[in-house]
Amino acid sequence: MNIRQAVKMAWKSIWGKKGRAVLTMLGIIIGIASVMTIVSVITGYASKMMEQFEAMGTNRIQVSVYNNVWAEDENGNMVPLGKDYFPDVYEYCSGMKDLVVGVTPQAYFSATMVYGTKTTANMEYQWDESGMNLISAPPEFYYGSDQYSACSNLTIAKGRDLSYLDIQNYNQVVVLGSQAAKIFFGSANPVGETVQLNNQNFEVIGVYASRIKEGSTSMSTLDNFVLVPYTCKRVLGGEQGSDTFIVVAKDPTQMDAIVTQLDGFLKGLLNRGTNDYNVRPENQNMDYVTESLNLIGGVLAGVAAISLMVGGIGIMNIMLVTVTERTREIGIRRAIGAQRSSIVTQFLIEAAMLCGIGGIIGIGIGTLGCFILGNLLFQMTIYPSAAVTAGAFGLSVLLGVVFGCYPAVKASNLQPVEALRAE
Numbered sequence: 001m002n003i004r005q006a007v008k009m010a011w012k013s014i015w016g017k018k019g020r021a022v023l024t025m026l027g028i029i030i031g032i033a034s035v036m037t038i039v040s041v042i043t044g045y046a047s048k049m050m051e052q053f054e055a056m057g058t059n060r061i062q063v064s065v066y067n068n069v070w071a072e073d074e075n076g077n078m079v080p081l082g083k084d085y086f087p088d089v090y091e092y093c094s095g096m097k098d099l100v101v102g103v104t105p106q107a108y109f110s111a112t113m114v115y116g117t118k119t120t121a122n123m124e125y126q127w128d129e130s131g132m133n134l135i136s137a138p139p140e141f142y143y144g145s146d147q148y149s150a151c152s153n154l155t156i157a158k159g160r161d162l163s164y165l166d167i168q169n170y171n172q173v174v175v176l177g178s179q180a181a182k183i184f185f186g187s188a189n190p191v192g193e194t195v196q197l198n199n200q201n202f203e204v205i206g207v208y209a210s211r212i213k214e215g216s217t218s219m220s221t222l223d224n225f226v227l228v229p230y231t232c233k234r235v236l237g238g239e240q241g242s243d244t245f246i247v248v249a250k251d252p253t254q255m256d257a258i259v260t261q262l263d264g265f266l267k268g269l270l271n272r273g274t275n276d277y278n279v280r281p282e283n284q285n286m287d288y289v290t291e292s293l294n295l296i297g298g299v300l301a302g303v304a305a306i307s308l309m310v311g312g313i314g315i316m317n318i319m320l321v322t323v324t325e326r327t328r329e330i331g332i333r334r335a336i337g338a339q340r341s342s343i344v345t346q347f348l349i350e351a352a353m354l355c356g357i358g359g360i361i362g363i364g365i366g367t368l369g370c371f372i373l374g375n376l377l378f379q380m381t382i383y384p385s386a387a388v389t390a391g392a393f394g395l396s397v398l399l400g401v402v403f404g405c406y407p408a409v410k411a412s413n414l415q416p417v418e419a420l421r422a423e
Contacts, residue, residue: 003349010350013322014357024318025358027311028399032359032392034304036366040373040382042297059252060151060282061259062106063089063245065266085269086230089245090145092265099258101248102147105230111141113226114196115184123183139180141197143230149208151248159191159206162229170231172202178210179224197228198236246282255281308395311358312403319351319407323414330414340412347411351404352397359396363389 014021065085086105093103113120123138142148146162149155157178166173174195181190190204211222228236247262249255259279266277323330330343367384374382384392 003345006346006349007353009346010353013350014354020318021354021357024314025311025354025361027307027314028355028358028396029311029362029365031304031308031311032362032396033366033369034307035301035392035395036363036384036388037369037373038297038300038304039366039384039388040370041377042293042300044374044377044380044382046293059101059249059255061247061249061255061262062278062280062282063247063262063266064278065243065270066276066278085243085266086145086245088269089247089262089265092262093247096258096261099250099254101250102145102150103245103247104145104148104151105143106244106246107143107230109141109143109233109236111197111226111236113139113141113184115193118184137224139177139183140225142225142227143233144227145230148227151246153211154208157207157209158189159204161206162227166205167229167231170235171229172200172232172235173205173229174202175206175208175227176204177208177223177225177227180226181207183224197226200235202228202232308399312355312399315351315355315400316403316407318354319347319404320410322350323347323407323411326411327414330411334414343412344408347408348401348404351408352400355396355400355403356393359393362396363392366392 090103093100111120120138124136125138126136144151144162146164146167149161156175159175162173162175165171174197176184176190184190184195185193190207193204194201195204196202208223208227247258249258259281262279266279270276333343363384367389370382370384374380
C-alpha cells in the first residue's frame with residue numbers, strides 16, 4: 001500500500017469532518033496539556049526546593065539531643081533543665097578537623113528588633129497573588145557559633161564574621177543576612193551601627209553575601225535573618241541549653257563515617273538509650289522531598305492518564321462510526337483486490353493522525369500553561385524538556401494506534417459482497 005496516499009486519504013477524511021474531529025480530539029488535548037502542566041508545577045517546585053538545599057550546602061549533618069528532664073519555673077511553665085551539650089560536641093568535632101568543616105547550634109528564637117523608627121513588631125508576612133511567593137517578611141533570628149557561616153555556606157560581604165572571642169566573651173554583636181540588612185538599612189552600610197534586640201543593645205559587625213542565585217525574584221528566609229552568638233541566650237531571655245546542632249563534612253563521601261563517630265560519641269556522653277539523640281545527614285531531607293514530589297507527580301499523572309484513556313475511547317468510538325460510514329468504500333477496495341493489511345493500515349494511520357494532531361495541540365497548550373504557571377507561581381520561566389515533549393507526542397500517537405486497532409481489524413474483516421450491499 002502507498003503510505004503517502006494513505007496519509008492523504010486520512011487527512012481528507014479528518015478535514016472533511018472538522019467539527020467532529022475536534023470534539024474527538026478533546027480528550028487527547030486535555031490529557032496531553034495536563035501532563036505538560038504537571039511537569040511545570042513539579043519541575044518548578046523541585047527547582048525551588050533544590051535551590052534552597054544547595055544554598056545551605058549538601059554536606060550537613062543534623063545532631064539532635066532530646067531533653068527528657070523538665071521542671072516548673074517561677075511562672076508555672078514547664079521548662080527543660082538538661083545540660084547544654086554543644087560545648088562537648090564542639091570540642092569533639094574540633095578533633096576531627098580532617099573530616100569536619102565546622103559545627104554550630106541550630107536554634108531559632110523570637111525577638112523584637114528595633115533600629116530608629118523601624119521595628120519587627122509591625123512587620124508581617126505578605127504573599128503575592130499566587131500565594132506561593134513571599135514579597136515581604138520580618139527577619140528570622142538565629143543563635144550560632146563562630147563556625148555558623150562555614151556550616152551554612154555563607155560569606156562575609158561587609159565587616160566581619162562572628163569570632164571565637166565573641167562567643168567566649170558573650171559579646172552582644174550581630175551579623176545580618178543581606179535581606180535583613182536591606183530591610184533595616186537600605187543601601188547604607190550597617191557595620192558599626194547599634195540595634196536593639198528585646199531592649200538590649202547589639203552592635204552590627206557584619207553583613208553576609210546573598211545565597212540566592214542571581215536573577216531570582218523570590219523572597220527567601222535564606223538571606224532574611226539576624227545571627228547572634230549562642231552565648232547571648234541569657235541576655236535575651238532564652239533557654240540556656242542547645243539541643244540541635246549542625247556538623248558540616250569536608251567531603252560528602254565521608255558523611256557516613258562522621259555520623260558513625262558522632263553516634264558513638266553521643267552514646268558514651270549521654271550514657272542513655274539511642275532514643276535520646278539522633279544523628280542524620282540533612283540530604284535525607286532532599287530524598288524525602290524527591291520522594292514526595294514523585295508521589296504527587298504519580299497521582300497527578302494518574303488523573304491525566306484517565307483523561308487520555310477517555311480520549312482514546314472517544315477515538316475508538318469515532319473510528320467505529322467511520323467504518324460504518326465507509327462500508328461501501330471498503331467493499332469496493334476489497335473487490336478490486338485490496339489486502340486486509342491495506343485496510344488495517346489505512347484506518348490505523350487515520351487514528352494515529354487524529355491523536356497526533358490532538359497531541360500537537362495539547363503540547364502547545366501545555367507549553368503555554370508551563371510558561372504562565374512558572375511565572376505566576378515560581379517567578380521563573382519553565383519550558384518542557386525536549387524528551388518530555390517528544391514523549392507526549394509519541395504517547396498520543398501510540399494511543400491512536402492502540403485504540404484504532406479494533407476498528408481497523410473490524411473494517412478489514414468486512415466481506416466484499418456484504419459491504420457492497422450496505423446502504
